[in-house]
Amino acid sequence: MRTHRPFRFGLAALLALSGALVAPTAGARDAPAGTTIEVGELPYGIAMTPDGRRAYVAVTGTGTVKVIDTRTLKPVAEFPVGPDSTDLAISPDGRRAYVVNDTLFSVNGALYVFDTATHGKTGSIGIGEVPISLAVSRDGRRVYVANVFSHSVSVIDTATGKRVREVTVDGGPVDVAVSPDGRRVYVADSGSGNADSVSVIDAATGQVVGRPGRLGSSTNGLALTPDGRQLYVTDRDGVVNVVDTRTGRTVGAPVPVGTEPTDVTVSADGRRAYVVNEQSNSVSVIDTRTRKVVDTLPTGTGPARIALTPDGRHAFVTLYGGQAVQVFRL
Template identity: 45%
Template sequence: MWLAHDQELACEVALKEIVLSPDIPESEVSARIARARGEAQHAARLRNHPHVVTVYDIVESGGLPWIVMEFVPGATDLEAVVRDQGPLPLADVARIGLAILDALMEGHRLGVLHRDVKPANVLLTGPGPHASRTTEDGRVLLTDYGIALEPSSGAPRLTAPAEIIGTVRFMAPERLHGGTPTPASDLFSLGGTLYFALEGTGPFDRDSDCALLSALLSEPPTPPRRTAEAAPLLLGLLAKDPEQRMDGDEAARQLTALAVRPGPASAQPVTLPTVVPSAGPREPVGPVPPRSAEPAPQTELLPPVEFRLPAEFQPAAEPEEPVGPPPEPPHREQREEKPRPHPRPPRSGHRRAGLIAGAVALVAGGAGVYLALPDPPAPASVSSIRVGGHPEGVAVSPDGRRAYVTNERSSSVSVIDTATNKVDRTIPVGSFPKGVEVSPDGHRAYVANLGSGSVSVIDTAANKVDSTIPVGRQPDGVAVSPGDGSRVYVTNGRSDSVSVIDTATNKVDRTIPVGSSPAGVAMSPDGRRAYVANLGSGSVSVVDTTTGKVGRTIPVGRSPQAVDVSPDGRRVYVTSLGSGAVSVVDTTTGKVDDTVPVGSGPQGVAVSPDNGRWAYVTGFSSGAVSVIDTATNEVGRTISVGSGPAGVAMSPDGRRVYVADFSSGSVSVITV
């Protein structure tokens, strides 16, 4: 790819050169040249679409075509953004999805299938340094129509009948079976692309290519772990049967709803127009009918909805670790503003299948008698500590002097001195660290590394990793047996199992099958039970730690994420991402005896260790912590914290609550 200046257009353009190795067979040379010409021709038909990279011309030199196309300064592909920044917020991904869907449906209307929708073929741009913050600032562009197909054109196909081209990781199953590509095939790939943006991994990713192919053809996608609100959309687009797959109009409706959901507060307001569904049933791919001379109706715009870009996606660089005293977070009442109108002239031309505008970011008690206890205490203060990128899990040492925070994007653990509320050490660990727990004696901290399939064992005196233990695929939650600390229990999200580590040998001595996509895990106070939240199967597995087997499976809410046990062991509290609630399980009966609504996106939960009176639940979408009175099972107070709160832990005396603010790159400390 070359940057050039077009004298006729009087602007910078991108030149795509077709470079062929001398040892390529002649038949392949012809196919590649034809593919390049096809890319230009197909993309040129969409040259006026705001979400397709514009192709201006095709020129030839030495018998090879050069494609003259739009130069997009500052563009980064979605795959690179997620790789560098981690999973993106739901509202941002919904906006990206609307743009891609808009381009795809317009192509389908014109009779062109893309056939290779994937994160690497989605370009994102941010607003320029002098741009006003309008709906046109950021761009989402679909590129690489090199293997696009126009089934009814009569042109020869670019591959042999048995050859499959495209990226298998995001390819629809019917194409792997040799079936004819359809618009539904592109929508499947769109679903995989959005899943990747939200989760940081593909819906069928496995340890080997053979396992990936098997999963694509015969296994359901792994349920989304971070954003259960998007599960209906993603699972609908990723349906194996194209006849049962969600169509474009329904996808547009669901994406629009997700794009305007309230999310964590952040900094740059933009407005969002509605997506107008296509009139009538989905049109088949085929010849384009003549257009009517009658002008198309104008696109109706929704009232503007304010959206703020998370701080970690701002253009200005931030230090990875804290420098100087952190500012106090503002109260929610101070940072919320009324939506501001920002009208946009309606686009002329035919009625579009979808329309998108807006800047796109680049880039989780018991039933005893309580006497004369007060109402939930108001926080004396909420302070903020800057840590690494995308903090996820948090744990406090038994003496309360240190808090350990996993930084997903930084692949590190920040060690906070709780006396000064400052990070005094940063420890490199494995890839994408998630859960963390400290041994009862405080000598070791155990970190589950989702990306590297391992557990890092930190020597807390030396502040360094002294052992790395391989476990199952995508480890998430971690819990240490109370008392002697002889066992560590690690949930493996992709292995549907729990690895049990013998801390004397630092080896896995048992693997226990549990439910689908296990996430959080917590131990009973006597160490005889481990409670595992199974995100994929909507249940809690109760593991008998003596026999190493699941003794009971308890249905709870949709997409359970985190779990904690009351100090007396009589109640288990489980956050349900998909239900927006906390399930309260009676450990004697093994049944849910109450459900407490807490709002959208509950993630972490921690029960006060001193008397078990309060349960603190983080709301990823609301940027707040709900305080549940465990005597009444009602939310008594909501406390504003940083953006995207995930993990939560309490000091041993119950006076401080530590919240990992995923989107803010900080830890909120609530003093109660």
């Protein structure tokens, strides 16, 4: 880990270097489908509350989080979180919002904790350098943060509000996912050599216990199926790899999707995987049984992240290049 920072990149440059963002281009269709909700400059991370009634959006350009009512599709609240807040997650009980922030003039970033009822900050925890993604364990006891520049994953005990471990991985980690039983943590390593793969961390020991091998030129987003048996991994080559978490091997051939796929999520019933393609301005819909694309949703400029309502009826997509969130009825 570096002990000083001679200069500071802008957030967009950091995301581009990590493979999480590239310059958006025009979409294939003139009129993007779905309803758009204006939220402000450079929306990136998005998270849904467990009851599906609210969507929280990290708006990096304004240093705020916008809260959207998913029934009326209107912003109902906004609260400051600081500049360069890239991603966020909601606790399983819906009472806390965790926001990662690459704090200005600081070597390391911070994990901010907010009360979802009052939107007041209740905690600030030091983490690694340039945090870009995070995940909460299903029991809510741990938060895992992927730190690009420190090549590490910060492990947070939510009961004490303390960082309990820093796990070093290959390359620059850009995404993280936790198994349903909380025993394994999967990290997308984007870099060179062995780094273009996924590190598998034993949550109990903090040791890297597996790596399914090189998956492409630059791994990016991760999503587990609800049963935890398969891991969907996007790659900037324009494909999605499916990994059997029991064997650590890929299942079948890579699935071709759009250009520069970034984020991915799997529906609660496990039947569909949704892949955000930033350069094609689209979302590819994969049938998880056949591992084939069965639909493509056109988006506005620069789609970044996606979240589904728990009933699987709607998808919310942040448009980094469009200052909005786009909503699709599925």
